[in-house]
Amino acid sequence: MSLSLKAFLGTACALLASAGAAQAAEDSMDTVLGKALFERLWVSAPSSTKAADGLGPLFNSRACSSCHQGGGRAKVSLQEGDLPASAGLTLRVGAVKNGALVPHPLLGSQVQTFAVPGLKPESKLHVSFQTHVETLNDGTTAELRRPRIQIDGQDQLADLAWISPRLAPDLHGASLLERVPLTWLAAQADPDDxxxxxxxxxxxxxxxxxxxxxxxxxxxxxxxxxLAHQISAAFHFDLGLSTPLRRALWGDCTTAQSDCRAAPQGADKGGVEVETTVVSLVATYLRALPEPASSAATEDTKRGQMLFTKTGCGACHASKAPAELADGAAKWFAPYTDLLVHDMGDGLADRAFDDSVSTVAGAHEWRTAPLWGLGARVAAKDGANLLHDGRARSVLEAILWHGGEAAPAKQRAAELPAEDRAALIAFLESL
Ligand code: HEC
Ligand code: HEC
Structure with a gap:
């Protein structure tokens, strides 16, 4: 199939017009089209809707928006048992070869929980928790639960060395994050401390x-x-669709999965299922998502902000970062991240399947999570789902999981008098 974009765009415009979306008329057409593509339910090939086929053969979801509803973080409440197949939590997997992490020879780089008709999904994800209770100086207790994800038949997958569960993050503000210049990042970095x-x-x-x-x-x-690379990776790993930046028509299917590689695809050999125009329209939509807005400061949140700096949170969660505008000028904004990766200790590390903490390079490293929008995430109906695998149900739990480079800051936060800790949390929840 060559993507008949025009036909699809025509349908999308007609749909929008029929919805009489007055608001939409104010937005640029590209943003509106990008949103439609973000919400589009892709179908398996061959199909009569050529513009939207090519899904899979293995995939995790049929639309971007089913994991990032409204451009937000995955709405999932983690519980013991089987995770719903479309929960917005994905599992990266790998094997180790000559000391380096490589895709798993059978499963590839991600476990796909859905397949097109005629093929079998790779696995469901089964969740259990390891919990422990942490007691703070003032007697406050917090139950910390670490999800342990298992897949079907994993005992037979001896070379499955590494797993990394990841929750779909909030996408608001991506436009500014994308434009933080390398010069600033390099100036913040201090890899040898x-x-x-x-x-x-x-x-x-x-x-x-x-x-x-x-x-x-x-x-x-x-x-x-x-965004172009990130969106292409999402099409590849999550939807099984090829783009000019990731051309494999079969997505994450390995050579060992020959039935998957042989299944009908949505493009002719040499072509791709999702053209650059579509990737760009989706990027335009994401860039138009408004950045999170903090709520008005109160006496409490002002004190909390001071404590945030004093306890050392700001060393990673930078309250000021520059975005390079089209004219070369810098716009300073407050994402509360330095966009760098930090060693966060054993508690947060990806791990090996035998349950020992993984020794894979980078297993302990995570990009500083942006804290803007935290208030809205904590208030979400399905619970807060903080940290990379959604394990933390509150800001306090998220703080208590900090280890590695962040261990001293965590310790200082844990030792704050209850009233100060409440002010710190009030500040974080105002972001
Ligand atoms: C099955 C669930 C799922 C689907 C479907 C999905 N994503 Fe994601 N998305 C994720 C996860 C999980 C991550 C984090 C990935 C990681 O850390 O490696 C992510 C990360 C992202 C990010 C990076 C955000 C940041 O600040 O780091 C962007 C942008 C994004 N996705 C866009 C998309 C787009 C566009 C689509 C559709 C083409 C899509 N996603 C489909 C789960 C999903
Ligand atoms: C060494 C760098 C570092 C320091 C210091 C640090 N953090 Fe973090 N923080 C991170 C990283 C990295 C993550 C993401 C970890 C993950 O998801 O596994 C994170 C995640 C979080 C989250 C979860 C956000 C979300 O949306 O899921 C909160 C809340 C948070 N930090 C608050 C704090 C507070 C409060 C302090 C000070 C007491 C602090 N952090 C100190 C690096 C740091």
């Missing part, structure tokens, strides 16, 4: 396709440099 403050954030530098080496900004591990 030369200044001796115990914080050694690193820029993730990667070679992306044929392009130059670029700094990573997106993903919980900060491994995708910009």
């Amino acid at each position: 030369l200044n001796g403050d115990g914080i050694s954030g690193a820029v993730v530098m990667g070679q992306y396709g044929e392009q130059d080496i670029e700094p990573g900004r997106f993903g919980w591990k900060g491994d995708e440099p910009d």
